[in-house]
Amino acid sequence: DTAVSQTPKYLVTQMGNDKSIKCEQNLGHDTMYWYKQDSKKFLKIMFSYNNKELIINETVPNRFSPKSPDKAHLNLHINSLELGDSAVYFCASSQDFGEFAYNSPLHFGNGTRLTVT
């Protein structure tokens, strides 16, 4: 199946731990993203990579570090987890970026529900 897949689907961990979420897309897209959806359902962009290059880095604590080993993968590592990090994290990809985004919809993974206790 062609898709954006992310693992794990659920992640329950304690404050202070370090965790990683992995994302892979086999759609051949050039751009990948990490979004955070909080309890109020707002989806906020965190990072975006285009061909392995970081192009968007929103105001995100530096405890969050994305890594893109190749254009099909974008992983998210989180250090020293805090209660406020609890949210659903979505990976997404699109063929184009920026001014071409109009004809290039986002394809989302099915989300990672992170709960920090």
Added chain:
Amino acid sequence: RKEVEQDPGPFNVPEGATVAFNCTYSNSASQSFFWYRQDCRKEPKLLMSVYSSGNEDGRFTAQLNRASQYISLLIRDSKLSDSATYLCVVTRGGADSWGKLQFGAGTQVVVTP
């Protein structure tokens, strides 16, 4: 003021009825507009892009009003499967906002038998 605002609903709609709702955006430089659909505990999926002249896709009609800075979505002949949260998405305008999409918090639609 939030960049993208939506009535959270829920809009309770009898099956077969028509429902419409709006989304307002604050940045007049926004260029591109979309409606995404998100089912409960699922990922968002693109429903349709919104073009300046308005556009239709089956039972769904989207409109853009740049003067008043809002977009709308109308669903005709509602089906039970239309029950979802509809997310308004706007590209941020301005030189520093290239490619960044701004999501609204969504409007929940519940279609009842």
